[in-house]
Amino acid sequence: MAANKSDILQGTLTLLVLKSLSQSRALHGYAIASHIKRASSDALRVEEGSLYPALHRLEQEGFIAAEWGLTETNRKARFYSLTRSGRKLLRDEENNWARLTAGVAGVLGFSGQEA
Amino acid sequence: MSLWSRLRGTFLPRQSGSNIQQELEFHIEQRADELIEEGHTPEDALRLARLEFGNSSKWREETRDADIFIVLENWLRDTRQTLRGLRRRPIFALTAIASLAIGIGAVASLFSVADAVVWKPIALPHEHDLYILDEARRGVPSGSNGKRLADWQTLSSLAAATGWYGDTLVWRGPSGNEAVRSMRTYTGIMATAEPPIAIGRGFTKEEEGGTEAIALATHQFWRTRLNSGPLGPIELSGKTYQIVGVLAPSIGYPDAMDLWIPAPAGMQNGTRVASYLSLIVRLKPDTPPATAQAEINLAATRLSHAYPKTDANLSASLASLRERISRESRTSLFALLAVVVCVLAMICVNIAALLLARGSERESESALRSALGASRASLIRLYWIEALLLSLSGGALGITLAFAGVNILKQVLPAGLPRLSDAHIDARVLLFALGVSLLAALASGLIPAWLASRKTGLHDATRGASAKAGSKRLRTAFVVVEIALSALLVTTGVRLGQAFLELTSRPIGFRTADVLAVTVPFPWTVNEDRLHAFTTRALDEFRTLPGVTDVGVTDQYPLLGGTQTRDVRVQGITTGTPIHTSMHVASPGYFNVMNVRLLEGRMFDIRNKVEEYVVNEAFARRYFTDGRPASAQRLAFGTSNAWSDVVGVVSNLPQDAADETPEPEIFTYYANDYWPYLNFAFQTSTPAAVLAPLIRQRVAKLDGTVIVKSIEPMREKIKEGTKDERIRSTLVGSFALLALLLMAIGIHGLIASDVSARWREFGIRLALGATVPSLRLLLIAKIAALAAIGFAAGITAVLLTSNLLTASFAGLPPIRTATIAAVCAAIAIASLTAILWPLYRIARIHPAAALRHE
Numbered sequence: 001m002a003a004n005k006s007d008i009l010q011g012t013l014t015l016l017v018l019k020s021l022s023q024s025r026a027l028h029g030y031a032i033a034s035h036i037k038r039a040s041s042d043a044l045r046v047e048e049g050s051l052y053p054a055l056h057r058l059e060q061e062g063f064i065a066a067e068w069g070l071t072e073t074n075r076k077a078r079f080y081s082l083t084r085s086g087r088k089l090l091r092d093e094e095n096n097w098a099r100l101t102a103g104v105a106g107v108l109g110f111s112g113q114e115a
Numbered sequence: 116m117s118l119w120s121r122l123r124g125t126f127l128p129r130q131s132g133s134n135i136q137q138e139l140e141f142h143i144e145q146r147a148d149e150l151i152e153e154g155h156t157p158e159d160a161l162r163l164a165r166l167e168f169g170n171s172s173k174w175r176e177e178t179r180d181a182d183i184f185i186v187l188e189n190w191l192r193d194t195r196q197t198l199r200g201l202r203r204r205p206i207f208a209l210t211a212i213a214s215l216a217i218g219i220g221a222v223a224s225l226f227s228v229a230d231a232v233v234w235k236p237i238a239l240p241h242e243h244d245l246y247i248l249d250e251a252r253r254g255v256p257s258g259s260n261g262k263r264l265a266d267w268q269t270l271s272s273l274a275a276a277t278g279w280y281g282d283t284l285v286w287r288g289p290s291g292n293e294a295v296r297s298m299r300t301y302t303g304i305m306a307t308a309e310p311p312i313a314i315g316r317g318f319t320k321e322e323e324g325g326t327e328a329i330a331l332a333t334h335q336f337w338r339t340r341l342n343s344g345p346l347g348p349i350e351l352s353g354k355t356y357q358i359v360g361v362l363a364p365s366i367g368y369p370d371a372m373d374l375w376i377p378a379p380a381g382m383q384n385g386t387r388v389a390s391y392l393s394l395i396v397r398l399k400p401d402t403p404p405a406t407a408q409a410e411i412n413l414a415a416t417r418l419s420h421a422y423p424k425t426d427a428n429l430s431a432s433l434a435s436l437r438e439r440i441s442r443e444s445r446t447s448l449f450a451l452l453a454v455v456v457c458v459l460a461m462i463c464v465n466i467a468a469l470l471l472a473r474g475s476e477r478e479s480e481s482a483l484r485s486a487l488g489a490s491r492a493s494l495i496r497l498y499w500i501e502a503l504l505l506s507l508s509g510g511a512l513g514i515t516l517a518f519a520g521v522n523i524l525k526q527v528l529p530a531g532l533p534r535l536s537d538a539h540i541d542a543r544v545l546l547f548a549l550g551v552s553l554l555a556a557l558a559s560g561l562i563p564a565w566l567a568s569r570k571t572g573l574h575d576a577t578r579g580a581s582a583k584a585g586s587k588r589l590r591t592a593f594v595v596v597e598i599a600l601s602a603l604l605v606t607t608g609v610r611l612g613q614a615f616l617e618l619t620s621r622p623i624g625f626r627t628a629d630v631l632a633v634t635v636p637f638p639w640t641v642n643e644d645r646l647h648a649f650t651t652r653a654l655d656e657f658r659t660l661p662g663v664t665d666v667g668v669t670d671q672y673p674l675l676g677g678t679q680t681r682d683v684r685v686q687g688i689t690t691g692t693p694i695h696t697s698m699h700v701a702s703p704g705y706f707n708v709m710n711v712r713l714l715e716g717r718m719f720d721i722r723n724k725v726e727e728y729v730v731n732e733a734f735a736r737r738y739f740t741d742g743r744p745a746s747a748q749r750l751a752f753g754t755s756n757a758w759s760d761v762v763g764v765v766s767n768l769p770q771d772a773a774d775e776t777p778e779p780e781i782f783t784y785y786a787n788d789y790w791p792y793l794n795f796a797f798q799t800s801t802p803a804a805v806l807a808p809l810i811r812q813r814v815a816k817l818d819g820t821v822i823v824k825s826i827e828p829m830r831e832k833i834k835e836g837t838k839d840e841r842i843r844s845t846l847v848g849s850f851a852l853l854a855l856l857l858m859a860i861g862i863h864g865l866i867a868s869d870v871s872a873r874w875r876e877f878g879i880r881l882a883l884g885a886t887v888p889s890l891r892l893l894l895i896a897k898i899a900a901l902a903a904i905g906f907a908a909g910i911t912a913v914l915l916t917s918n919l920l921t922a923s924f925a926g927l928p929p930i931r932t933a934t935i936a937a938v939c940a941a942i943a944i945a946s947l948t949a950i951l952w953p954l955y956r957i958a959r960i961h962p963a964a965a966l967r968h969e
Contacts, residue, residue, distance in 0.1 A: 029138065030145040048142060048168055052135075061490075073148075078138045 013046065013054050015097055018082065018090040021064060026079040028071065029055060055080060063089050143168055193497045197504055208505065211466050214857070215509025215555060216516055218459035221850075223513060223540070223548040224520030225455055228528065229448045230547075231538035237437065238365035240309045241397050244274070245436040246404065248394035248411070253428040255680065255695050260389035261382070263418065263426070264301055267396065270414060272407040274399045277303035278392040279369070280378070283636040284351040285822050288340065292815075292822045295336070295351065298369055299378035299639070307397045315346050315360030318377060322359075325380040330356045334364035336373040351376075352638050353820040368440060370533045379640055387425040388753075391639075395436065408433050424754050440533045447843065450923035454607070454850050457600050459551070461857040463559040464593045468861060470502060470560060471586045472868055474567030481567055494568035495561075502560020503553075510552030514545065527842050562589065590868075594861050595905040598942060601851070601858040602909020606930070606938045607920060608851030611844035613934070614926045618772040618837050625673055625768055626710035629800045630829035632672060633810055637791035637821055647786045649818050650793060654702060656813045662801030667705025670790040672829070673768040674836035678790065683781065685738050686749040686758055693753070694738060697770065697778050700785040706765055708798040716746040716763030719784045726759040726787050734779035735764045750781070772837050773926055796829065803828060843924060855941065859949035862901075866894055870953045877957065878965020891954050895947070902946050906939060 020035045021027060027035065032055075033046045058064045063086035069079045082090070143164045150160035201208040236242060248267065250259045264278045278301040286295045302323040310317065313334055322329055330349065337343060346358045356376060377383075398407050411431050418426045481494055489497075521538050528535055566586050635653070637646055650668055657666040670678045682693035703718045705711075715735070719727035728750055735745050749758040767777035799806065807826045814823050825832075834841070870877070877890055913920075913930065921927050 028141065030142045033142075048139075052139065052142075056135075071145075075141060075144065076137065077141045077145075078134075 012097070013050055014058065015090070015093040016044070016046070017051070017054060017058065018063070018086060018093060021080060021082045022087065022090055026067070026069070026081040028077040028079050030077075032080070058086070062086075139168075189493065189496070190500070193500045194504065196497065197500045200501065201504065207469060211469065211505045212508045212512060214462045214465070215506055215552075216512035217853075218455070218462040219506075219510045219513030219548055219551050219555065220516030220520050221455040221513075222452070222459055222551055223517040223544055224524055225448070225452045226547050227517065227521050227540055227544040228524050228532075228535065228538045229452060230543060231534050232440075232448060232532055235534065235537065236365075237368045237440070238311070238363065239368065240311070241274075242437060244398045244400065245307070246396050246398060246407075246433040247436055247439050248276070248396050248431050249434060250390075250394070250429065250431045252430075252682075253692070253695060254430070257680065258390040259392040259394050260387060261301060261378075261385055261392065262387040264303075264392060264394060266414065266418060267394065267411070267431075268303060270407075270410050272399055272402045272410045274397045275303050275306035276394065276396040277301050277307040278394045279304070280391050280393065280639065281369075281372075282376075282639045283824070284374075284376075284638050285820050286340075287350045293340075294636070294822055294824060295340075295373040296371060297330075297351075297374040297376050298372045299382070300375050301378055301383055301392070304375070304377075307395055310366055311363035313361045313363045315358075317360055323377055325377040325383050327377070328354055328356045329377065330358050331375040332358050332361050333366070333372055333374065334362055337361045338364075340373070352641075368436065368533075370440075371536050382640060387422060394431075396433070404433050404435075447923050450920070451843070451846060454604060454847055457604055458850050458854055458857070459555065460558070461597050461600055461854055461861075463555050464597055465857055465861050465864070466502070466505065466559040467563055468590045468593050468864055470498075470563035471566065471590055472864070473501075474498065474563045475586055477567050481569070491568050495564045498564035498567045499556070499560045502564070503556040506552045506556035506559065509555070510548050513552075514540065514548050517544070517548065527846070590865055591901065594858075594865050595901055595908065597854075597858040597861045598902055598905025598946070599908035599912060601854045601945075602906050602938060602942060603912045603916070604847070604851040604854040605941055606909070606913045606934065607924075608844065608848040609934050609938060610920075610927055610930070611840070611847050611924060613928045614924070615837065615840040615844040617928065618840055618926075621772065623674065623769060623772075623833075624766065626708070626798075627828075627830045627833065629798060630708055631797035631799055631803055631806065631826065632829045632832035633795040633797060633826050634824040635793045635795065635814060635821060636824050637793065639791055641791050643789050645818075646789070646791055649821075650702075650785055652817055653793075653795070653814065654704065656817065657795065657797065657810065658704075660797075660799075660801075660806060660809050660813070662799045662806070664798040665704050665707045666798070667702045667708045667796050668785055669701045669705045669794050669796065670699055670792065672794055672796070672832060673709070673770065674772050674833045675770075676836075677770050677778070677780075678792075679788075681781070682753050684751050686751065688738060688741055688748075694779075696734065697780045698788075699780055699782045700788045700790050701782045702785055705796055708796040709768065711768060712766045714764045714766055715744065716761075719762055719782075721784055721786065726783065727762045728759055729763045729765055729782045730761055731765055731767050731777065731780045731782070733767050733777040734781060737779055772840075840926065855945045858942070859945045862898060862946050862949040863952070866898065866950045866953045867956075869894070869897075870956055874960065874965050877960050878962045881960060881965070882962035887958050887960075890957050890960075894950060894954060894957075898946050898950055899943075902942060906942055910935060 016036050017032055020032045020039075023035075029048075029051060033048065033051055036044055036046050055064070055066075059066050059080070062083060064080045065083050066078050066080050068076060071077050143161070146164040146167065147157070147160040150163055151157055155163065237245075239245060248259075250257055250263070258280075259278060261278070264276060267273065268276045270276075279298050282297045282299050284295050284297050286293045300318075300323065302320075302325075304323055305317050305320075310331075312331075314337075317331065318329065321327075330351075332341065332346075341358075346360070348355050348357055350356075351374075356374075358374075362375070396407075398404065411433065415429045415431050419429045477498070484494060484497075485491075518540055521540060525535055525538060563586075566589075637649075654666055654668060657663060677697040677699070679698045680695055681698045683689075683696055684693045703720075706713070706718065714732060716729075719729055730739075730745065739745055739748055745761050745764045748761040750761060751758045765782070768780070770778045770780075797806070803826050807823075810826060811823050814821065877885075880890060881887070917930065
């Protein structure tokens with residue numbers, strides 16, 4: 001069960017990726033994964049097996065753009081950045097997330113009062 | 116940017132597998148670096164990083180799923196689905212493909228002709244510096260001669276200059292006598308044209324002068340008539356020429372020649388009086404044409420003064436060779452191309468309308484697909500593939516049709532079109548056809564696919580309404596566009612038809628029934644005595660053939676233009692500038708055969724052994740103004756004072772069908788002049804097929820070096836004079852009919868689907884007391900309204916393009932009210948015919964059944 005704790009809730013990976021990208025100009029896949037891990041204080045771990053398909057899907061749908069570039073250590077890496085429609089998607093997803101968490105909190109709070 | 120990347124994502128594979136591999140390797144290395152920092156050995160770090168990463172090949176595929184070949188796979192899958200769909204509707208598929216094939220085939224055929232005639236390079240190294248030098252005397256175009264060529268060759272702004280004339284020679288080939296077309300070149304030809312030589316060599320400077328009997332074969336002649344054999348001697352009109360080389364295949368000027376042969380030295384050094392030479396000059400590099408023209412103007416003035424007898428009032432103007440080649444043909448070819456593009460547009464509109472109708476049927480499919488996760492783009496792709504498949508199949512079939520189409524165009528288009536014989540389906544045409552097919556796919560498929568892919572919820576009960584209304588409005592607009600285009604094309608077709616009919620319905624003023632036209636061309640170098648001896652003996656021989664009443668000879672038949680012009684003065688009347696007038700040769704028999712009446716005086720008589728002239732009525736009326744009879748008038752040519760008698764006046768023969776007023780003309784006995792292109796006229800009721808072998812036999816007996824070029828009824832022969840008008844009205848007319856048919860199909864589709872959609876409504880109306888005729892009137896009113904709008908738009912287009920059309924089609928009659936009324940009637944009839952079946956179906960609506968109809 002402990003392993004599941006760090007799994008990312010279905011559908012939130014997109015939100016996390018977009019949010020990570022929104023805070024910087026361009027990031028490669030590894031940096032996105034590290035950022036999520038770090039920002040969540042190691043609570044969330046992104047599976048590489050879902051991260052890269054998700055990145056490529058987002059790119060194909062035009063929400064993020066990708067470009068080959070060099071890292072500080074002079075390695076060739078693929079850098080991702082948000083597009084305009086990606087920014088819009090991020091806003092929508094954030095709103096959805098806020099609604100969802102508010103809803104879940106409401107449900108939890110309501111049942112808590114019942115008890 | 117995002118739209119672009121999305122489009123790219125839909126239609127193109129994005130990224131290769133190795134790129135993904137690279138990206139993942141980077142990830143692993145990055146993780147390994149981290150592990151090293153945490154204290155692992157490099158080997159351990161890499162192993163751990165890989166372990167953490169898990170089965171990379173598994174999700175490498177997952178990543179790729181969002182990527183590369185999936186795109187291709189999507190296209191293939193959608194194509195398979197669409198093919199299945201089309202197979203279920205074979206009639207729709209076949210009609211669409213067939214109509215697209217006709218449209219694309221026609222566009223491709225005309226493109227290949229326009230390409231050959233207008234756009235293809237001449238393939239001479241300095242083609243952009245090559246100019247034609249047009250000489251004129253008193254503003255009337257005339258030919259040049261070797262003496263004046265030598266004068267032009269001294270000009271400093273010209274790099275080189277040469278001249279040529281066309282000549283028909285008889286080749287004693289392996290399969291008997293054949294006519295070959297030769298370009299007789301003058302000195303300077305190699306320096307001016309610098310023609311690329313495929314085999315052998317060109318002419319040397321000495322050989323250009325015409326002292327040696329040598330020839331250059333065009334590639335076409337060498338390949339087809341000499342069977343690509345070794346170069347050797349060839350016998351032409353009784354003389355042996357050595358073929359020294361073969362020209363490169365692509366040379367596009369002059370058109371349709373077999374051989375280049377230096378003109379005989381005697382011809383090249385001939386008299387300054389002659390006027391038969393076409394001049395080609397090459398400007399020095401970087402010399403502006405205006406500078407060269409200025410020098411030419413000065414030289415012309417100088418020559419006018421130096422040789423007042425022959426060169427008075429001489430002028431000469433430069434015209435770009437490339438421009439000249441395509442000038443006359445360009446506008447009418449482009450107009451024809453525009454006409455077929457209009458027809459193709461109508462075909463696309465019809466297919467778009469059908470796809471739109473299908474799109475409405477597909478709404479539930481779209482809803483289901485998008486509910487299952489299909490994106491808008493993937494739906495558009497799925498639906499657009501249908502149009503793409505139809506267009507590509509139509510294009511492929513169209514290309515096969517175009518092979519035949521080009522051959523038909525080569526037959527029917529005026530042979531005078533330069534380089535028409537070069538037209539064929541090549542890679543450029545194929546590429547063009549592919550482009551047109553893709554455009555057709557976009558034009559016919561994109562809007563329907565866009566509309567059909569509109570996201571609608573499965574449960575949304577009202578979903579169809581707005582999409583349906585949208586596509587309905589669009590289909591109505593399509594029909595209006597079709598009516599407008601038909602109105603434009605039909606009006607143009609009718610006007611061209613009128614122009615042709617006006618030409619051919621004019622009284623021609625000579626006999627064409629039971630007259631046979633027989634052409635025997637001698638080479639231009641034929642000895643004058645030999646020519647005249649042949650002509651006299653041939654006339655006698657021909658007269659003895661069975662069923663031949665009379666025979667005559669002339670330089671050119673009526674309606675086919677003139678040949679020579681002369682400066683002439685009438686004694687006692689012409690003072691100052693001589694009359695520049697048309698001159699013909701003839702035998703007295705020619706006037707009898709053609710039923711030309713002798714109005715005054717007598718016919719010239721060879722036995723009188725002096726030069727005698729007959730003038731036509733137009734000449735007598737205009738120039739014999741002193742009241743004396745024609746037989747009292749005398750003529751002299753140029754500045755000479757040798758006066759000759761006019762002996763008679765004959766009725767006018769028209770030179771050109773388009774001429775309202777006949778040209779003044781002078782006739783002289785054939786032996787008084789040199790014109791080796793013999794045109795005989797036979798008066799006979801014996802069919803051409805029966806006489807032909809006898810005529811050929813007699814000609815061969817009289818002179819073995821000459822052949823009969825053509826034997827045909829005069830009625831057919833003179834049709835050549837109105838050929839352009841006939842062809843363009845036939846071509847545009849048939850495309851206009853096609854347009855009318857396409858319009859009718861479009862209208863039928865719209866109204867038929869309207870009736871189906873309103874079946875229930877009509878049932879209710881009938882139940883409430885409406886009558887079948889009133890319902891029919893409803894539909895007729897609707898179509899009438901559409902037709903009125905479309906027709907008005909079409910006529911507006913006619914008026915707006917009026918200048919363009921008059922420029923493209925010479926002799927186009929003005930737009931008359933009657934024409935517009937006729938076109939209006941044609942469109943009304945076609946529209947009504949198109950909706951007959953839907954109108955008839957209304958009678959079968961049964962109110963009770965219709966209410967249950969879904």
